[in-house]
Amino acid sequence: MNDNNPVYGSENIQIELFATPKGVKAIKNPVRVKILSMLREGDLSFDEIVKFSGRAKSTVSSHLKSMTREEIINSRIDPNDARKKIFFIQSEYIGKLQRQQLQEDISAYIKRYIASENDPFEFFRLIFHTIRISLLTQGVDIDPILHEAGLKVGEALYEKVKDPDMDKFLGNIANFWETHSLGSVEIKNFQPLTISVQDCFECSGLPYLGRPACAFDSGILESLFSKYNKEKIRVRETKCYALGDNSCRFVIE
Structure with a gap:
């Protein structure tokens, strides 16, 4: 699991992880990381990759060929010009590695939970x-x-909470969150639809990370509202x- 290019920078280097048929690939070359970051936003032609990356054509071409051999990306013929190719990611994005200093020692975090009430649910949260x-x-x-x-x-939960009436649909979601101790849901706004969650299972009690941490909840809400609206819906966590x-807040866009 490695990228044969030299490592740039120090501990703060960003490494992108992709699952391919040949195994997990760790991409640490900054040029490749930038190219893959662009391709994750959408398919691009060779000329677009050169333009947006700010790199020479020969450099971009070399990296694209290597990542194609490694089955991280692939290409298809441009329907508007058979002489050109459109590049896209064909592997599964797993995540990234990046050293960071958390602002709270993990041992202190664990001790705080151990000292809390003897609640089995809190143990699983721990x-x-x-x-x-x-x-x-x-x-x-x-x-x-x-x-x-x-x-x-x-996707699986939608069948349990769906209702053609939006108010009932939202009520069913809030009831599910409450019943399963995922948090207390409150609708803050309807334009755009904004949901607040108190005592969020996914992140309440976490140390300060400097960024939103409810990727799981965001995924659930994105799936629920996409199915309800019969179109792709984006969920953005703003708090x-x-x-x-003191709460989590999700904007349904």
């Missing part, structure tokens, strides 16, 4: 959060995996316990 923080301290970001899992859970807020 396990979930401890695994997640342990991975983060090693530089492993599992948000893409959690988001993908949330999408699948949302989070991991940002120092």
